[in-house]
Amino acid sequence: MSIITWSDSLSVGIVEIDAQHKKLVSIINALNDNLLDSRSKSVFEQLLNELVSYTQEHFGTEEKLFAQFDYPETDDHKKEHKFFVQELMKFTRGFYEGGTEFLLSADIVAFLVNWLVNHIQTTDKKYSFFFKEKGLK
Ligand code: FEO
Numbered sequence: 001m002s003i004i005t006w007s008d009s010l011s012v013g014i015v016e017i018d019a020q021h022k023k024l025v026s027i028i029n030a031l032n033d034n035l036l037d038s039r040s041k042s043v044f045e046q047l048l049n050e051l052v053s054y055t056q057e058h059f060g061t062e063e064k065l066f067a068q069f070d071y072p073e074t075d076d077h078k079k080e081h082k083f084f085v086q087e088l089m090k091f092t093r094g095f096y097e098g099g100t101e102f103l104l105s106a107d108i109v110a111f112l113v114n115w116l117v118n119h120i121q122t123t124d125k126k127y128s129f130f131f132k133e134k135g136l137k
Contacts, residue, residue, distance in 0.1 A: 003032040003113055010120050012128045014136050020058040021120055027051045028116065032109045035100070044100055051112075052088050059085070062124075069134050073126060080123055084115055 004025045011018050031047045059081040066074040091111075094102040103109075 001033070002029045003109060004029060004117065010117070012120065012124050014128070014131055016061065017124070020054075020061060021116075021124075023054060024051070024058060024116060027054060028109065028112050031112070035103060035109060041099055044095065044103065048092055048095055052085075052092060055085065055088060062127075065131065065136070066127075069131065071127060071130060077123055077127075080119060084119070087111065087115075 006022055006025055010021060010025070012021070027047060027050055031044070031051065034043050034047060063074075063078060063081070065071070066077065071077070091103070091108050098105075
């Protein structure tokens, strides 16, 4: 069962960014499914690693656009990205030390869902109009 369902409320109206957000949503959904099904540690490890690397790729895409177009809210936005990456690293360390029990006890999925949905709907959406005015689609 998907813990996040993609809808227009999550769209920032830029094709490349929406595609990346959809991929992040699908990784978090897979992580949740596997947590609920109590599958093997190697599956969690693979999904966590995928989440870390794809998050970095996605933040890199946004931050490259911020620099390219001199986005005025860059500093505050990057601080949110940095916080999320630090939290992901904490979860990853906890996972390697404590396994899937750690993920369950840390309620990682709730954190990931809340952070991502809130970040897209508030912070990311702030750049929609700005980038559209610059001609991004
Ligand atoms: Fe889509 Fe600012 O992360």
